[in-house]
Amino acid sequence: MRPAICKVCNISAVQSPNGEWVTFLDYKSLDEEEIGHPDGLEWFCENHIEAAKLLSHKNYSDALQELQKKYPVAISNTIEKNENKKWWQQFIKH
Numbered sequence: 382m383r384p385a386i387c388k389v390c391n392i393s394a395v396q397s398p399n400g401e402w403v404t405f406l407d408y409k410s411l412d413e414e415e416i417g418h419p420d421g422l423e424w425f426c427e428n429h430i431e432a433a434k435l436l437s438h439k440n441y442s443d444a445l446q447e448l449q450k451k452y453p454v455a456i457s458n459t460i461e462k463n464e465n466k467k468w469w470q471q472f473i474k475h
């Protein structure tokens with residue numbers, strides 16, 4: 382299982398204790414011997430859980446696209462974080 386982190390805004394379960402797991406149309410549970418994360422199972426924070434549940438009849442990748450269209454601010458925050466990380470990585474190399 383992956384850690385519980387909202388795919389829309391990157392908030393973790395620690396910061397959003399009322400978030401929940403959502404199973405999408407393409408959900409497949411893993412066999413007991415299988416290690417990893419089941420397809421179509423994702424966690425959303427309390428701000429995005431309702432929107433995610435409304436899209437749970439779709440495949441996860443389609444649902445995520447719709448959520449990201451609906452919450453563009455959250456995406457730009459994520460991009461900014463990634464850029465900051467790169468900047469630090471470059472700084473450390475030099």
Ligand SMILES: [Zn+2]
Nearest residue numbers: 387390426429
């Ligand atoms: Zn969220």
